[in-house]
Amino acid sequence: MKAYLSDRMGAALLMAPLLLFLAAAYAWPFFGVVNWSFTLPEPGLGQYGTLLSDPLVQSVFIRTLRIAAIVTIVSVAAAYAITVVWVRGTPAQRVVAEFCILVPFWISVLTRAFGWVALLSNRGLFNTWLQAIGFISEPLTLVRNEFGVIVGMTHFLIPFAVFPLASSMRSLDDRVLLAARGLGSSRMRTFWSVFVPMTRSGIIGSALIVFVFSLGFFVTPAILGGGRSVMVAELIYLRIFQSPDWGLGAAISVVLVLFVGALMALLFRYVRPKQLI
Amino acid sequence: MPTYRPGPVSLILAALVALFLLLPLLAVIPVSLTPTRMLAMPSGELSLRHYRALIEDPRWINSILLSIRIGIVSSAFSTVLALCFSLGVWMFQPRFTAALVGFVLLPMVVPPVVSAITLYFLLTSISGVSSFFGYDTWLGVAMAHAVMTVPFATVLILVSLSQLDRRIDLAARGLGATVWERATRIIMPNIKFGIVTAALLSFVLSWEEIGVTLFITSVNAITLPRLMWMGLRDNIDPAIAALSVILIIITVLVLAARSAVIRLRGVQ
Numbered sequence: 001m002k003a004y005l006s007d008r009m010g011a012a013l014l015m016a017p018l019l020l021f022l023a024a025a026y027a028w029p030f031f032g033v034v035n036w037s038f039t040l041p042e043p044g045l046g047q048y049g050t051l052l053s054d055p056l057v058q059s060v061f062i063r064t065l066r067i068a069a070i071v072t073i074v075s076v077a078a079a080y081a082i083t084v085v086w087v088r089g090t091p092a093q094r095v096v097a098e099f100c101i102l103v104p105f106w107i108s109v110l111t112r113a114f115g116w117v118a119l120l121s122n123r124g125l126f127n128t129w130l131q132a133i134g135f136i137s138e139p140l141t142l143v144r145n146e147f148g149v150i151v152g153m154t155h156f157l158i159p160f161a162v163f164p165l166a167s168s169m170r171s172l173d174d175r176v177l178l179a180a181r182g183l184g185s186s187r188m189r190t191f192w193s194v195f196v197p198m199t200r201s202g203i204i205g206s207a208l209i210v211f212v213f214s215l216g217f218f219v220t221p222a223i224l225g226g227g228r229s230v231m232v233a234e235l236i237y238l239r240i241f242q243s244p245d246w247g248l249g250a251a252i253s254v255v256l257v258l259f260v261g262a263l264m265a266l267l268f269r270y271v272r273p274k275q276l277i
Numbered sequence: 278m279p280t281y282r283p284g285p286v287s288l289i290l291a292a293l294v295a296l297f298l299l300l301p302l303l304a305v306i307p308v309s310l311t312p313t314r315m316l317a318m319p320s321g322e323l324s325l326r327h328y329r330a331l332i333e334d335p336r337w338i339n340s341i342l343l344s345i346r347i348g349i350v351s352s353a354f355s356t357v358l359a360l361c362f363s364l365g366v367w368m369f370q371p372r373f374t375a376a377l378v379g380f381v382l383l384p385m386v387v388p389p390v391v392s393a394i395t396l397y398f399l400l401t402s403i404s405g406v407s408s409f410f411g412y413d414t415w416l417g418v419a420m421a422h423a424v425m426t427v428p429f430a431t432v433l434i435l436v437s438l439s440q441l442d443r444r445i446d447l448a449a450r451g452l453g454a455t456v457w458e459r460a461t462r463i464i465m466p467n468i469k470f471g472i473v474t475a476a477l478l479s480f481v482l483s484w485e486e487i488g489v490t491l492f493i494t495s496v497n498a499i500t501l502p503r504l505m506w507m508g509l510r511d512n513i514d515p516a517i518a519a520l521s522v523i524l525i526i527i528t529v530l531v532l533a534a535r536s537a538v539i540r541l542r543g544v545q
Contacts, residue, residue, distance in 0.1 A: 006456075008369070008371070010365070010368065010369055010456045011365045011368070011369030011371045012365075012371075013365075014361045014362065014364050014365030014368070014369075015361070015362050015365035015366065015371070015377065017358055017361055017362070018358040018359065018361065018362040018381060018427065018431075019362070019377065019380070019381070021358060021423075021424075021427075022380065022381060022383070022384075022424065022427070025396075025399055025420060025421075025424050026383065026384060026392075026395060026396075026399075026424050027380075028399075029395045029396065029398040029399035029402070030391075030395045030398075032395075032398045032399075032402070033391075033394055033395055033398050036398070078294045078297065079294075081287065081290040081291045081293075081294050082291045082294040082295060082298075084283050084287050084291065085283050085287060085288060085291040088281060088282060088283050089282065089283055089288075090282065093283075093288070095536075096295070097291065097295065098536075099532070100294075100295040100298050100299060101298070102532055103298075103299070103302065103525075103528060103529055103532060104298045104299070104302065106481075106528045106531075106532065107302065107524065107525060107528050108485040108487075108502065108524065109485070109487065110485075110487055110502055110505045110506060110509065111302075111305070111505075111521040111524055111525065112301055112302070113509070114301075114305065114505075114509060114513075114517055114518070114521055115300075115301025115302055115304050115305050115521065116301045116304075117316070117509070117513065118301070118304045118305050118308040118316065118518060119300060119301050119304040121316065121513075123315075123316060123317045123318065124304070124308075124316075124318070125304050125307065125308075125318060128317075128318045155297065155298065155301060158294070158297075158298060159298075174281050177281040178281055181281070187284045187286075188286075191287075212388075215388060216388025216389055216390050216391065218389065218390050218393075218488050218491075219487055219488060219506075222510075223509055223510070232390075233388065233389075233390035236390050236391075236394060237390070237393075237491070237492070240394060240397065240492070241492075249394060250394065253390070253391045253394050253395075256388055256390070256391055257387060257388070257391050260386075260387070260388055264386060
């Protein structure tokens with residue numbers, strides 16, 4: 001009995017500092033933000049009413065969902081293509097694929113967004129080159145619009161989409177694929193009717209991760225959208241710092257958390273957490 | 278034994294994706310060498326003036342030093358908290374472990390912008406009490422970064438603990454070791470690689486952090502990403518290109534060293 005008690009004491013003493021720190025520095029202020037959403041500027045559900053009725057807020061939500069959906073489809077497809085080579089390629093191909101996945105993954109979001117500005121802006125590499133070969137006379141507008149946001153977000157999220165896909169492709173039994181080929185199925189058919197269905201859990205996991213990430217994305221849309229293609233996260237920033245309406249910013253945050261929470265619950269119904277690493 | 282390899286179509290598609298992933302990283306190289314003051318492709322002449330600006334302009338130096346200081350403090354703090362917590366989970370396997378770990382991982386799964394407004398609320402509330410430790414102070418930023426990095430440190434330490442053989446701890450316990458001795462002399466030496474990785478990852482995440490930092494700083498605590506952000510939003514400063522090239526080169530070197538180490542270990 002004494003040993004049991006001291007065990008519980010030990011566990012409590014070791015675990016308490018982090019739990020108390022996060023309770024004070026994360027849980028408590030989060031409820032403060034929830035409180036803002038019900039009390040600023042006046043007590044009540046007014047801000048949630050605004051959320052439902054204000055056409056600006058609604059257009060931002062719809063744009064966010066649309067961009068997140070496009071980015072999810074494109075990044076998962078692109079990640080799939082490179083993951084196949086990373087997991088199943090020859091040793092040399094694997095090294096190259098790993099390099100191309102991990103280098104961007106470890107480079108900061110700002111540097112990557114800046115790289116796209118350098119590439120796509122009016123005086124950037126792409127427009128300079130197209131004008132030099134005489135293909136266009138006026139520079140194309142490729143950033144500071146939705147196109148730039150989608151390109152930059154896709155670039156940021158591909159490495160994140162790779163990891164769940166890679167884990168589902170690694171656990172796949174080679175012999176099934178060889179059997180399909182041995183029975184006379186073409187490469188295409190083996191891929192579409194055997195390989196892809198067997199990596200379904202990876203596809204679902206990776207799509208949900210990318211979708212959830214894109215919903216709350218801030219830096220890339222703010223830089224590549226140039227204020228013209230505002231997404232939910234940037235709207236929260238604007239409501240806190242530029243045309244202050246803290247209550248509305250807080251209410252949008254609460255709705256975002258609830259939505260993401262529902263999506264995560266869905267994610268864990270389909271995929272075990274271990275498969276995501 | 279034959280294995281199933283990707284065919285030519287897969288290889289071409291993967292190469293296109295690889296090109297897409299590397300293109301923006303390569304694009305910053307010519308921009309960093311432009312002789313003009315604005316963002317443009319160099320036409321003919323190349324110049325290192327933007328690299329010189331990084332060394333000569335005190336704003337860049339100051340923000341780099343500040344980012345290093347915040348990174349070290351927040352990484353030390355979050356690694357120690359994560360280590361204690363993980364040891365408690367592993368040694369005592371208390372009830373509600375799953376719920377407690379889930380709570381600790383929240384800052385990792387909640388959208389960063391919501392964490393940002395939450396930490397903004399926290400630091401502005403503290404500012405009312407202390408001007409030394411709150412909104413727009415370096416200690417406040419370090420604490421906010423610790424909140425954001427502690428889930429990652431915890432995951433890494435828990436993963437390396439899960440690969441540890443429980444029998445060595447049971448043996449130590451049977452031989453009469455106290456909790457402190459088990460933790461410091463038996464368990465920690467066996468997971469030191471995980472602890473160091475957790476500290477390094479926390480530092481890197483703090484060094485790069487921008488989403489939360491934007492909400493909790495204004496004029497005093499200008500970290501490196503914060504300064505880059507300011508230079509990206511208004512008139513784009515080509516010094517950012519020079520800085521980006523340096524950061525990309527460091528990343529490539531570190532990753533190459535890491536894979537060389539892994540390969541050497543694999544050979545042994």
